Amino acid sequence: MADLKLTDVAKAYGDVQVLSNINLDIRSGEFIVFVGPSGCGKSTLLRMIAGLEQITGGELQIDGQVMNDIPPSQRGIAMVFQSYALYPHMTVRDNMAFALKIAGQSRDKIKAATDRAGKMLQLTPYLDRLPKALSGGQRQRVAIGRAIVRDPKVYLFDEPLSNLDAALRVATRIEIAQLKSSMPDRTMIYVTHDQTEAMTLADRIVVLAGGGIAQVGAPLELYGRPVNEFVAQFIGSPAMNLLPGKVKTTGEMTTVALDGGLEAQVAIPTRPGDEGMAVNLGVRPEDMRETEGTPVFEGKVDLTEALGEVTLLYFGTGKDVVPVTAKLPGVHGGLNGQVVRLTADPAALHLFHKGVSLLYRDGVDLPPYQPPTARPSGSAGGAHGAAAMPSDTDDRDDRIEEGLVKPQGPVR
Numbered sequence: 001m002a003d004l005k006l007t008d009v010a011k012a013y014g015d016v017q018v019l020s021n022i023n024l025d026i027r028s029g030e031f032i033v034f035v036g037p038s039g040c041g042k043s044t045l046l047r048m049i050a051g052l053e054q055i056t057g058g059e060l061q062i063d064g065q066v067m068n069d070i071p072p073s074q075r076g077i078a079m080v081f082q083s084y085a086l087y088p089h090m091t092v093r094d095n096m097a098f099a100l101k102i103a104g105q106s107r108d109k110i111k112a113a114t115d116r117a118g119k120m121l122q123l124t125p126y127l128d129r130l131p132k133a134l135s136g137g138q139r140q141r142v143a144i145g146r147a148i149v150r151d152p153k154v155y156l157f158d159e160p161l162s163n164l165d166a167a168l169r170v171a172t173r174i175e176i177a178q179l180k181s182s183m184p185d186r187t188m189i190y191v192t193h194d195q196t197e198a199m200t201l202a203d204r205i206v207v208l209a210g211g212g213i214a215q216v217g218a219p220l221e222l223y224g225r226p227v228n229e230f231v232a233q234f235i236g237s238p239a240m241n242l243l244p245g246k247v248k249t250t251g252e253m254t255t256v257a258l259d260g261g262l263e264a265q266v267a268i269p270t271r272p273g274d275e276g277m278a279v280n281l282g283v284r285p286e287d288m289r290e291t292e293g294t295p296v297f298e299g300k301v302d303l304t305e306a307l308g309e310v311t312l313l314y315f316g317t318g319k320d321v322v323p324v325t326a327k328l329p330g331v332h333g334g335l336n337g338q339v340v341r342l343t344a345d346p347a348a349l350h351l352f353h354k355g356v357s358l359l360y361r362d363g364v365d366l367p368p369y370q371p372p373t374a375r376p377s378g379s380a381g382g383a384h385g386a387a388a389m390p391s392d393t394d395d396r397d398d399r400i401e402e403g404l405v406k407p408q409g410p411v412r
Ligand SMILES: Nc1ncnc2c1ncn2[C@@H]1O[C@H](COP(=O)(O)OP(=O)(O)OP(=O)(O)O)[C@@H](O)[C@H]1O
Pocket: 013, 016, 018, 036, 037, 038, 039, 040, 041, 042, 043, 044, 045
């Protein structure tokens, strides 16, 4: 069992401030994934937790004990790196046993620990082999085995799968998920560039950007209710489209007049007085679908990519307009150079003002996110039907101010 608490944690190399104001509570047994652009400080934060980097500001606690000046070996932590760096002249068992031997543990204890790790990682048949006689995935499992034999309270992983080919990554990712479920009380913190790893492994994802935390939340919460344009475009692939426009009519449903003349109905409330406010409409490529009715976006397809299960349509590439990507299920041939009209469900759209989602305006606390159970199949007339919903915004705003009702985001 190990809770971690980071309070105003900061890191500077000389004058260069790499991280600041990192506040994070990690519960015992949680699987936390750090993501963010290259150079944002993911490895640095992990290494500060491990004790391999000095914390230059703030406090790190593990199980209530301040760890800032505790050496790595006494933190109850084990770290697995991208480069597994096994000793080439030692067998799998000896590689895994190395730390225990250095710590002077008995032969029996070492055998029991390496047997157990070998079994957990399905390495039992390979315990007497040298690393050169293993595949990349097996070598990375030995590196994880070196961590397991020490039975740490906290596992730290820094891009452990990035040296593996695509198929091995998937297999090893599933093994890590199974390993975690076999150790429910062990806390894991995992750095990755891989969206699928982040979305599938994490209980909560921490998005790091600009020297701080952009958003923390369950994977589908970040996908469904990103707090700002950065998170919106970072989580999900291809990235969310952002179409500039202005609020036209306000209420429980908002109408946005997009630059270029089209309009969109969005199931995000706006207030009287918001009319004319500059916004970016966020549309995920996978939420777009072709329509015969009123489109949210219309354009000539520059390029298509047929991936089998989906077809990607690219618009406005290399031109002086906002590029747009759509992801349509199935195979769509012959669309290159054609004008395509696309719409999206009002409940799937996002609205940002000055980069921040209107859902989070004024620091409103949202109720727990309920992901939709299935994507609406959606008819072309969906947007019009939804637009007819009654609006009681004026009244609701007053009640929020009086503290009579809890502000609520739309059910999305
Ligand atoms: N020893 C150092 N001295 C000065 N700057 C450093 C040092 N180590 C790292 N940095 C800087 O700190 C920042 C964060 O580096 P870090 O390695 O934590 O990034 P990262 O998010 O892990 O990136 P990547 O995804 O590429 O692994 C970078 O801008 C890097 O240049």
